[in-house]
Amino acid sequence: MPLHVLNHPLGTHVLTHLRDKTTKPALFRTLSYQIALLLSLEATRDLATEEKKIETPMEPMTGRVLARPLVIVPILRAGLGMVQPFQDIYPDVSIGYVGLERDHTTAIARSYYCKLPPLDGRRTIVVDPMLATGGSAAQAIDVVKAAGAREIVFVCIVAAPEGVATLSQAHPEVPIHAGVLDRQLNAKKYIMPGLGDFGDRLYGT
Numbered sequence: 001m002p003l004h005v006l007n008h009p010l011g012t013h014v015l016t017h018l019r020d021k022t023t024k025p026a027l028f029r030t031l032s033y034q035i036a037l038l039l040s041l042e043a044t045r046d047l048a049t050e051e052k053k054i055e056t057p058m059e060p061m062t063g064r065v066l067a068r069p070l071v072i073v074p075i076l077r078a079g080l081g082m083v084q085p086f087q088d089i090y091p092d093v094s095i096g097y098v099g100l101e102r103d104h105t106t107a108i109a110r111s112y113y114c115k116l117p118p119l120d121g122r123r124t125i126v127v128d129p130m131l132a133t134g135g136s137a138a139q140a141i142d143v144v145k146a147a148g149a150r151e152i153v154f155v156c157i158v159a160a161p162e163g164v165a166t167l168s169q170a171h172p173e174v175p176i177h178a179g180v181l182d183r184q185l186n187a188k189k190y191i192m193p194g195l196g197d198f199g200d201r202l203y204g205t
Protein backbone atom coordinates (compact mmCIF):
# COMPACT_ATOMS: atom_id res chain seq x y z
CA MET A 1 0.00 0.00 0.00
CA PRO A 2 1.63 3.32 -1.04
CA LEU A 3 0.68 5.04 2.24
CA HIS A 4 3.10 7.30 4.11
CA VAL A 5 1.89 8.57 7.49
CA LEU A 6 3.57 11.66 8.98
CA ASN A 7 5.73 10.77 11.94
CA HIS A 8 6.76 14.00 13.66
CA PRO A 9 5.96 15.35 17.15
CA LEU A 10 5.07 18.77 15.71
CA GLY A 11 2.58 17.05 13.41
CA THR A 12 0.97 15.22 16.33
CA HIS A 13 0.78 18.48 18.31
CA VAL A 14 -0.83 20.43 15.46
CA LEU A 15 -3.28 17.60 14.66
CA THR A 16 -4.49 17.41 18.26
CA HIS A 17 -5.39 21.11 18.25
CA LEU A 18 -6.96 20.77 14.79
CA ARG A 19 -9.19 17.93 16.03
CA ASP A 20 -10.25 19.79 19.18
CA LYS A 21 -13.88 20.88 18.74
CA THR A 22 -13.24 24.13 20.65
CA THR A 23 -10.72 25.31 18.01
CA LYS A 24 -12.22 28.29 16.17
CA PRO A 25 -11.87 28.96 12.40
CA ALA A 26 -8.99 31.49 12.69
CA LEU A 27 -6.79 29.06 14.62
CA PHE A 28 -8.08 26.16 12.50
CA ARG A 29 -6.73 27.92 9.37
CA THR A 30 -3.31 28.46 10.97
CA LEU A 31 -3.11 24.84 12.08
CA SER A 32 -4.15 23.67 8.60
CA TYR A 33 -1.29 25.73 7.16
CA GLN A 34 1.17 24.21 9.62
CA ILE A 35 0.23 20.57 9.04
CA ALA A 36 0.11 21.10 5.26
CA LEU A 37 3.61 22.58 5.40
CA LEU A 38 4.95 19.49 7.17
CA LEU A 39 3.15 17.24 4.66
CA SER A 40 4.43 19.24 1.69
CA LEU A 41 7.99 18.46 2.76
CA GLU A 42 7.21 14.72 2.89
CA ALA A 43 5.41 14.72 -0.47
CA THR A 44 8.35 16.41 -2.23
CA ARG A 45 11.28 14.60 -0.60
CA ASP A 46 12.12 12.78 -3.86
CA LEU A 47 11.71 15.70 -6.30
CA ALA A 48 14.33 15.74 -9.05
CA THR A 49 16.98 18.47 -8.91
CA GLU A 50 19.56 19.62 -11.45
CA GLU A 51 22.89 21.39 -11.29
CA LYS A 52 23.07 25.19 -11.36
CA LYS A 53 26.31 27.15 -11.44
CA ILE A 54 26.31 30.23 -9.21
CA GLU A 55 28.80 32.52 -7.51
CA THR A 56 28.64 33.06 -3.80
CA PRO A 57 30.21 36.29 -2.50
CA MET A 58 33.27 34.09 -1.86
CA GLU A 59 33.73 31.87 -4.97
CA PRO A 60 31.94 30.10 -7.84
CA MET A 61 30.15 26.85 -6.99
CA THR A 62 27.69 24.36 -8.44
CA GLY A 63 24.43 24.15 -6.51
CA ARG A 64 21.21 22.26 -7.26
CA VAL A 65 17.70 23.56 -8.00
CA LEU A 66 14.37 21.88 -8.74
CA ALA A 67 14.46 20.34 -12.22
CA ARG A 68 10.78 20.81 -13.02
CA PRO A 69 7.93 23.03 -11.81
CA LEU A 70 5.25 21.70 -9.47
CA VAL A 71 1.49 21.75 -9.83
CA ILE A 72 -0.81 21.76 -6.81
CA VAL A 73 -4.43 20.75 -7.33
CA PRO A 74 -6.69 21.39 -4.32
CA ILE A 75 -10.06 19.64 -4.30
CA LEU A 76 -12.53 22.45 -3.60
CA ARG A 77 -13.44 23.65 -1.23
CA ALA A 78 -11.58 22.25 1.81
CA GLY A 79 -8.40 21.57 -0.19
CA LEU A 80 -7.86 25.34 -0.46
CA GLY A 81 -6.78 25.28 3.20
CA MET A 82 -3.65 23.32 2.18
CA VAL A 83 -2.42 25.42 -0.77
CA GLN A 84 -0.63 28.36 0.87
CA PRO A 85 2.46 26.49 2.18
CA PHE A 86 3.14 25.14 -1.30
CA GLN A 87 2.95 28.67 -2.72
CA ASP A 88 5.21 29.99 0.02
CA ILE A 89 8.12 27.59 -0.32
CA TYR A 90 8.11 26.12 -3.84
CA PRO A 91 9.29 28.23 -6.78
CA ASP A 92 7.25 28.21 -9.98
CA VAL A 93 4.25 26.43 -8.49
CA SER A 94 1.10 26.40 -10.62
CA ILE A 95 -2.33 25.82 -9.13
CA GLY A 96 -5.22 23.92 -10.69
CA TYR A 97 -8.69 23.44 -9.22
CA VAL A 98 -11.08 20.50 -9.14
CA GLY A 99 -14.47 21.17 -7.50
CA LEU A 100 -16.16 18.14 -5.93
CA GLU A 101 -18.92 17.99 -3.33
CA ARG A 102 -20.20 14.95 -1.46
CA ASP A 103 -23.92 14.40 -1.45
CA HIS A 104 -25.00 14.48 2.21
CA THR A 105 -27.09 11.29 1.97
CA THR A 106 -25.13 9.09 -0.46
CA ALA A 107 -21.60 10.47 0.30
CA ILE A 108 -20.95 10.26 -3.46
CA ALA A 109 -18.97 13.20 -4.86
CA ARG A 110 -20.41 15.38 -7.63
CA SER A 111 -18.08 17.36 -9.88
CA TYR A 112 -18.92 21.08 -10.32
CA TYR A 113 -15.69 22.80 -11.45
CA CYS A 114 -12.38 22.07 -13.16
CA LYS A 115 -9.58 24.42 -14.23
CA LEU A 116 -6.11 22.94 -14.72
CA PRO A 117 -2.74 24.23 -16.01
CA PRO A 118 -0.60 22.00 -18.30
CA LEU A 119 0.25 18.88 -16.26
CA ASP A 120 2.40 16.84 -18.63
CA GLY A 121 6.00 16.51 -17.35
CA ARG A 122 5.26 18.09 -13.95
CA ARG A 123 4.66 16.52 -10.56
CA THR A 124 0.98 17.01 -9.76
CA ILE A 125 0.16 17.09 -6.05
CA VAL A 126 -3.56 16.65 -5.39
CA VAL A 127 -4.49 17.94 -1.93
CA ASP A 128 -7.64 17.38 0.12
CA PRO A 129 -7.64 17.33 3.92
CA MET A 130 -10.05 14.40 4.38
CA LEU A 131 -9.71 10.98 2.71
CA ALA A 132 -12.97 9.37 3.87
CA THR A 133 -14.58 6.94 1.39
CA GLY A 134 -11.87 7.89 -1.13
CA GLY A 135 -14.48 8.72 -3.77
CA SER A 136 -13.47 12.40 -4.12
CA ALA A 137 -9.73 11.66 -4.28
CA ALA A 138 -10.15 8.84 -6.83
CA GLN A 139 -12.38 11.05 -8.99
CA ALA A 140 -9.97 14.02 -8.81
CA ILE A 141 -7.08 11.78 -9.84
CA ASP A 142 -9.14 10.47 -12.78
CA VAL A 143 -9.56 14.12 -13.82
CA VAL A 144 -5.85 15.06 -13.59
CA LYS A 145 -4.83 11.86 -15.40
CA ALA A 146 -7.29 12.67 -18.22
CA ALA A 147 -5.67 16.14 -18.39
CA GLY A 148 -2.19 14.61 -18.88
CA ALA A 149 -0.73 14.19 -15.38
CA ARG A 150 1.65 11.22 -15.14
CA GLU A 151 3.53 11.80 -11.89
CA ILE A 152 0.83 12.20 -9.23
CA VAL A 153 0.96 12.35 -5.43
CA PHE A 154 -2.06 12.63 -3.11
CA VAL A 155 -1.76 14.52 0.19
CA CYS A 156 -4.37 14.56 2.97
CA ILE A 157 -4.43 15.47 6.63
CA VAL A 158 -6.70 12.70 7.98
CA ALA A 159 -7.13 9.35 6.20
CA ALA A 160 -9.61 6.54 6.90
CA PRO A 161 -8.58 2.94 6.12
CA GLU A 162 -11.59 2.67 3.78
CA GLY A 163 -10.41 5.68 1.74
CA VAL A 164 -6.83 4.42 1.56
CA ALA A 165 -8.12 1.04 0.26
CA THR A 166 -10.39 2.62 -2.37
CA LEU A 167 -7.75 5.06 -3.62
CA SER A 168 -4.99 2.42 -3.68
CA GLN A 169 -7.23 0.14 -5.71
CA ALA A 170 -8.25 2.86 -8.18
CA HIS A 171 -4.76 4.36 -8.57
CA PRO A 172 -2.20 1.89 -7.18
CA GLU A 173 0.82 3.85 -8.42
CA VAL A 174 -0.17 7.10 -6.63
CA PRO A 175 1.59 7.56 -3.28
CA ILE A 176 -0.63 8.80 -0.45
CA HIS A 177 0.83 11.11 2.21
CA ALA A 178 -1.39 11.45 5.28
CA GLY A 179 -0.99 13.39 8.52
CA VAL A 180 -2.67 10.55 10.40
CA LEU A 181 -4.50 7.28 9.71
CA ASP A 182 -7.71 7.16 11.75
CA ARG A 183 -9.82 4.19 12.91
CA GLN A 184 -12.82 3.97 10.57
CA LEU A 185 -15.80 5.70 8.97
CA ASN A 186 -19.09 6.02 10.81
CA ALA A 187 -22.51 5.23 9.27
CA LYS A 188 -22.64 8.73 7.69
CA LYS A 189 -19.16 8.22 6.14
CA TYR A 190 -17.45 10.65 8.50
CA ILE A 191 -13.98 9.79 9.79
CA MET A 192 -13.72 8.58 13.41
CA PRO A 193 -12.31 10.07 15.58
CA GLY A 194 -11.60 12.58 12.78
CA LEU A 195 -12.21 16.26 13.22
CA GLY A 196 -15.72 16.72 11.83
CA ASP A 197 -16.44 18.57 8.60
CA PHE A 198 -13.15 20.18 7.58
CA GLY A 199 -14.67 22.67 5.10
CA ASP A 200 -17.26 23.85 7.63
CA ARG A 201 -14.61 24.33 10.32
CA LEU A 202 -12.19 26.10 7.93
CA TYR A 203 -14.80 28.53 6.65
CA GLY A 204 -17.06 28.82 9.71
CA THR A 205 -20.13 27.51 7.84
Ligand code: PRP
Pocket (backbone or CB within 6 Å): 075, 076, 077, 078, 079, 100, 101, 102, 103, 107, 109, 128, 129, 130, 131, 132, 133, 134, 135, 136, 137, 163, 189, 198, 199, 200
Ligand atom coordinates in the same frame (compact mmCIF):
# COMPACT_ATOMS: atom_id res chain seq x y z
C1 PRP B 1 -15.08 16.64 2.04
C2 PRP B 1 -13.56 16.61 2.02
C3 PRP B 1 -13.28 15.75 0.83
C4 PRP B 1 -14.40 14.75 0.87
C5 PRP B 1 -13.88 13.45 1.39
O1 PRP B 1 -15.54 17.54 1.10
O2 PRP B 1 -12.97 17.88 1.90
O3 PRP B 1 -13.28 16.44 -0.39
O4 PRP B 1 -15.39 15.29 1.73
O5 PRP B 1 -14.85 12.48 1.37
P1 PRP B 1 -14.75 11.17 0.47
O6 PRP B 1 -13.37 10.61 0.65
O7 PRP B 1 -15.81 10.29 1.08
O8 PRP B 1 -15.06 11.53 -0.94
P2 PRP B 1 -17.08 17.94 0.95
O9 PRP B 1 -17.71 17.11 -0.12
O10 PRP B 1 -17.74 17.95 2.28
O11 PRP B 1 -16.99 19.40 0.33
P3 PRP B 1 -16.31 20.75 0.86
O12 PRP B 1 -14.82 20.59 0.68
O13 PRP B 1 -16.89 21.76 -0.04
O14 PRP B 1 -16.69 20.96 2.30
Ligand code: URA
Pocket (backbone or CB within 6 Å): 130, 132, 189, 190, 191, 192, 194, 195, 196, 197, 198, 199
Ligand atom coordinates in the same frame (compact mmCIF):
# COMPACT_ATOMS: atom_id res chain seq x y z
N1 URA C 1 -15.37 15.13 4.93
C1 URA C 1 -15.06 15.78 6.07
O1 URA C 1 -14.89 17.02 6.07
N2 URA C 1 -14.96 15.07 7.20
C2 URA C 1 -15.11 13.73 7.25
O2 URA C 1 -14.98 13.14 8.34
C3 URA C 1 -15.43 13.07 6.05
C4 URA C 1 -15.54 13.79 4.89
